[in-house]
Amino acid sequence: MEYFLHILIIAGIYIILTLSLNLIVGYTGLPALGHAAFSCVGAYTSSLLALNFGISPWFGLLIGAGVAVLFGIxxxxxxxxxxxxxxxxxxxxxxxxxxxVAKNWVSLTRGPMGLPGIPRFSIFGFSLDPLWSYLLLVTVFVLLTIFVLRRVVGSPFGRVLRSIREDEIASEALGKDTAKYKLIVFMLGAFFAGIAGSLYAHYITFIDPSSFTVMESITILLMVIFGGMGNILGSVIGATVLVVFPELLRFLGMPSSIEAPARQMIYGLLLVILMIKRPQGLLGRYRFR
Amino acid sequence: MPYQLLLNGIIAGSIYALIALGFAIIYRTVKFLHLAHGIVYTTGAYLAYTFFILLHIHPIISFFLSIILCALLGIAIDKSVYYPLRVKKASNLIFLLASFGVFIFLQNLIQLVYGAQILTLRTGPVKEGYHIFSAVITPIQIWILVVSCWLLVILWGFVKYTRLGKAMRAVSDDQVAASVVGINPDKTILSSFAIGSALAGAAGILISLETNIEPTMGFSAVLKGVIASIIGGIGSIPGAMLGGFFLGIAENLGIWKIQAGWKDCISFIILIIFLLLRPGGIFGVKTEKEQI
Structure with missing residues (x-):
């Protein structure tokens, strides 16, 4: 049961990451391959604030997301x-x-040794230690992300994003400042990825740079494409399936030295097959041009 | 002047130049970023390890065998993944992502077969090097320099003067016009994959003589090759070579006062500066405006 809750929490964090990347990649059509960088910044900012200055993870989460926005620019x-x-x-x-930088700026981030002992979230003095309470917190953030994303893509602002995706020159000709829109999209995406990063850090209570490699960015992109470009439900499905499905490998009794590369092989193969057979993903309509 | 760093830079640069040259030969004919090039490089190193260390085959024979198999791997990647995409006229980005997929798949296959730990091709103790000015160069490093410079010159001549080389340039200029005068574009693309992949394999074998090998080695290597290509003007053959040496030297001189771990950071900062300010490379090679 504990394990099941853990998988759901991880899936929830990936859903936030996938949704925020989908806004950049799927709705606006900008190929961004560095999404893990935002969650890295969010995670490190709020962890360092909590560890060095004793700042509450709630503020850390917001500050981390804010710093991620700067990186988004x-x-x-x-x-x-x-x-x-x-x-x-x-x-x-x-x-x-x-x-x-996270790996080499040892005096700040402790480099590959990572940051241990990151405090968990607490509400009114009650620590969110039980897994079900943390799952609740992550669920709230997932719903919040979905809500904001739905409002954004359903608004006139969202229409401009899709027009940039379909034909940037045409939307410029209609007087839209596409540069401004693109920057805002990156800032929004970075904001939610930063939140996901600090949710992850305060859940695992240990982070090191290896959680934020470029392969991680590609995995998130794979989740976006698999579920469907420019589709919110698709992102939820894509992230959930790609987090839960490889866990089945562990049930088959594979040792982790085989499980990890096998999971990555599945991801790689899936990416190739998707690109050849269905580049828009399961539920998407847009494909990269 | 830190001669040792300069020398290290030249040696690293010669490997980067080989990778970049192979990358450029492929890029010219197909016009997309073939990142799976890096996994061919890793495969070269691991094949050499298999033949030489595990099967005790004579080093020269095992190196040639590995290079030939790398060329075949390049062809296989093109046939199985890129060809169906080409038929569908997929966009560059889809090619790029598919090549990422191939990369991840093969890298983890290698890790599954050989394990994640580092392996080495060295059999004896490291020989003492020669002193030039205040720098030290080992016999292996001299070999790396000689072989890679020789390969660079041969390939340059090949692309410039042979029939196949000219066909490659023709296909890179205009595929339709090339096929009108009787050049088979598909065959030419396959041969460019074979030659480019053989070069990547050779680079992987050469580097494995000097350092340890691990399944993840190809990732940063291909990115260095791509960066070198962009520095020299993407698709340009002399540019790729010069870009390789430039990047190797810049990266190694860059860590004169800081730790060696920052090398990757330095080369990617160089990449972004070039992409934003001088996308045509140092010499300002003309690029398709649509893309940059």
Missing amino acids: AIGYPSLRLKGDYLALATFGFGVIVYS
Whole structure:
């Protein structure tokens, strides 16, 4: 039962990450391959604040998300000048840089040794130690993300995003400041990814750079594509299936030295098959151009 | 002047140049970022390990065998993954993601077969190096430099002067026009994959003589190759070579005053600077405006 709750919590965190990336990739059509960088920033910011200054994780979560937004501006900036695979490469590069800084700035982040003993969330003095209470917290954040995302993509703002995706020049010709929209999209995506990062840090209570590699970014992107580009329900399904399904490998009695690469092999194969057979994903309509 | 760092940079640069050259040869004909190039490099190192250490085959024979198998792997990747996408006229981004998928799949396959730990091709103790100025160079490093420079020159000549090389350039300029004059684009693409992958395999074998090998080694290697290519102007053959040496030297001189772990960070900062300010590379090679 404990294990089952744990999987659900992890799935919830991935749902937030997938939804926030879907806003950038699926709705606006910007290929971003550095999403783990935002959750890395969020996780490290709130953990360091809690460990060094004793700041409550609730404030840490918000500050972490705020710092992630600043990184969103930095990573979104290339999207104003680059397109297609070159934009993918640039965002990817930012992902590597953030990971590399987390790994090498030892005096701040303790590098590969990681940060142990991160405090958990607490409400009115009650620590959210039992797993079901944490699952409740994560669920609240998932619903919040879905709510905000639905409002954003359903609004006139969301229509402009889709028009950028379909034909950027046309929406510029209609007087839309596409640069501004693209930056805001990156900021929004980074905000929720930052929240997901600090939810993760305060749940596992230990973080190290290896949780935020570029492979992680690609896994999140795979979840977006698998579920469906530009589809909220798709992202929820995509993240859940891709988190839960590989766990079945463990039930087959595989040792972790085989389970980890086997899981990655499935991800890789799935990515190739999706690209060849169904690049828009299960429920999506948009495909990369 | 830190001669040792400069020398390390030149040696790393020669490997980057080999990877970048293979990458550029493939990029010219297909026009997408073939990141699975990096896994061919890893495969080269692991095949050499299999033949030389596990099966005790003579080193020269095992290296040639590995290179040939790498070329075949390149062809297999193109046939099984890229060809169906080409038929569907998929976008560059879809090619890029599919090549990521191939990369992740094969890297973890290697990890499953050989394990995640580091392996080494070295059999004896490390020989003492020669002193040049205040730097030390080992015999193996001299071999790496000689072989890679020789490969670079041969390949350059090959692309410039042979019939197949000219066919490759023709396909890269205009696929339709090339097929009108009787060049088979699919065959040319396959041969560019074979040659580029053989080069990646050779680079993987050369580096495994010097350092340990591990399943994840190809990832940063191919990214360095891509960055080198972009620095030199993407798709340009001399540019890829110069970009490789430039990146190797910049990365190694960059860690003069800081720790070696920052190398990756330095090369990606160089990448982003180039992408934003000079997407055509140092020499400003013309690129398709739609893409950049």
